[in-house]
Amino acid sequence: VMKTYKLIELGALSKTQEITVEERHLDKGFGNLWQRGVGAKVTLEEAISLSITQSDNTADKILRDLVGPSPVSEVFNYLNIEEGPGAGVTPKSFSSTLRALYLSAYLSKESSSELLDLMTKSVHRDRIVGGVPDGVKVSHKVGIYKQAGNENVQVHSDCGIVYVPNRPYILCIMTDANIEKATQYMSDISKEVYDYVSMVNLGNQ
Numbered sequence: 001v002m003k004t005y006k007l008i009e010l011g012a013l014s015k016t017q018e019i020t021v022e023e024r025h026l027d028k029g030f031g032n033l034w035q036r037g038v039g040a041k042v043t044l045e046e047a048i049s050l051s052i053t054q055s056d057n058t059a060d061k062i063l064r065d066l067v068g069p070s071p072v073s074e075v076f077n078y079l080n081i082e083e084g085p086g087a088g089v090t091p092k093s094f095s096s097t098l099r100a101l102y103l104s105a106y107l108s109k110e111s112s113s114e115l116l117d118l119m120t121k122s123v124h125r126d127r128i129v130g131g132v133p134d135g136v137k138v139s140h141k142v143g144i145y146k147q148a149g150n151e152n153v154q155v156h157s158d159c160g161i162v163y164v165p166n167r168p169y170i171l172c173i174m175t176d177a178n179i180e181k182a183t184q185y186m187s188d189i190s191k192e193v194y195d196y197v198s199m200v201n202l203g204n205q
Contacts, residue, residue: 081093128173
């Protein structure tokens with residue numbers, strides 16, 4: 001999505017352009033866009049929104065088609081985030097991408113703010129969000145990694161920026177527990193971190 005925004009800034013893509021859903025895009029894993037079927041039309045803006053707010057796999061494949069085969073590598077290289085064996089997408093690297101959005105280090109301030117705002121509208125209201133009080137904004141993205149050839153190996157993640165007044169912080173959690181335990185772990189950890197940061201923040205006022 002960050003690479004897509006960069007191409008929009010450069011004028012190579014437009015949010016209003018329409019994309020035709022093709023057979024290779026369809027993915028039932030997450031989201032409902034696949035239900036519209038082959039031949040359906042979707043704007044780039046809608047594909048971006050579905051990819052972020054619903055983790056829609058079909059929308060993600062559409063974006064990957066548009067931006068090329070290695071969008072993550074291109075963004076990582078720009079931000080000097082390590083890749084290769086033992087690196088890849090880790091809590092540290094994911095946190096670096098969130099920091100880059102917060103500081104507008106890769107995208108313009110307008111694009112960064114728009115994307116972070118979109119991330120507050122995620123349909124996933126548990127995990128990190130489940131550990132903070134209602135009304136506290138969280139720009140976050142959940143994910144799941146499945147090891148190729150071994151569906152039993154899954155890593156659940158949630159990474160985001162929690163906007164505590166005057167002391168926003170990044171929290172990124174990844175765990176190989178099953179989905180039920182992973183969700184609870186993330187919520188519990190999020191609450192502990194939020195309570196600590198809030199206490200420190202209050203003490204400094």
